Amino acid sequence: MSDVTGALQIYGNAIKYMRESGLESEIDWQRTACPEVLTESAFLRETAWVILCSGFREAVVRQIFDYVSLCFCDWESAEAIVESSTACVLSAKSAFRNESKLNAVVNVARIVERLGFEQLKSDILHxxxxxxxxFPFIGPVTVWHLAKNFGFNLAKPDRHLIRIAQHFGFENPHAFCSAIAEVRGDPVKVVDLVIWRFLADHPREKAVALVAR
Incomplete structure (x- = not known):
């Protein structure tokens, strides 16, 4: 049986943690993210972020992402990245040495340039x-992460959320986040972010123990 009370308690603890840690801007960003207003620059930035984070700790990528962004023309356009692709990768390698991922970011820009962003955006919305x-490095799990970052109201099935959903007796992360969202009135995508941030910043055992507080 699903433990909705326990899920709500850990969500309350997670919200408190984010507020006390000065992370409310992350909640505001996720709450206002909307796929209908997605721009080419935002698409390139968020896709690169998810690609670089795949298999890496988010905190590590966050430390170097501003520099990588500058190396990739600050995500001005797919055309700008494709035209300067060699220089983009070479300069970014000084901070992020996984060349295959950097080349994947270039390939994302090539796909955007080939399809045209307006057509791509239409396909994404549909x-x-x-x-x-x-897109390269966007797999069956990371695709949900990327879609959520664009503003789609869903939960991503990453390892943190799968484990906590199972701990409280839910079939999957979307069911877990939806149960909290229904009571608290927050979008599923916000519940996902809040719970994920709390678990990512705490070992799983400590996070579960905090439920009792």
């Missing part, structure tokens, strides 16, 4: 998961 899976 079939987000299927459309986003065409």
């Amino acid at each position: 079939e987000p998961i299927r459309t986003l899976r065409q």
Whole structure:
């Protein structure tokens, strides 16, 4: 049986943690993210972020992402990145040495340039998961992360959320986040972010123990 009370308690603790840690801007960003107003620059930035974070600790990528952004023309356009692709990768390698991922970011820009951003955006709005899976390093789990970052109201099935959902007796992270969202009135995507940040910043055992506080 699903433990909604326990899920709500850990969500309350997670909200408190984010407020006390000065992380409310992350909540505001996720709450206002909307796929209908997605721009080419935001698409390139968020896709690069998810690619670089795949298999890496988010905190590590966060430390170097501003520099990588500058190396990739500050995500001005796909055309600008494609035209300067060699220089983009070479300069970014000084901070992020995974060249295959850096080349993947260039390939994302090539796909955007080939399709045209307006057509791509239309495809994303119509079939987000299927459309986003065409991009390198965007797999069956990371595609949900990317779609959520664009503002789609869903939960991503990453290891933190899968474990906590199972701990409280839910079938999957979306069911877990939806149960909290229904009571608290927050969007599923915000619940996902708040719980994920709390668990990412605490070992799982400590996070679960905090439920009792």
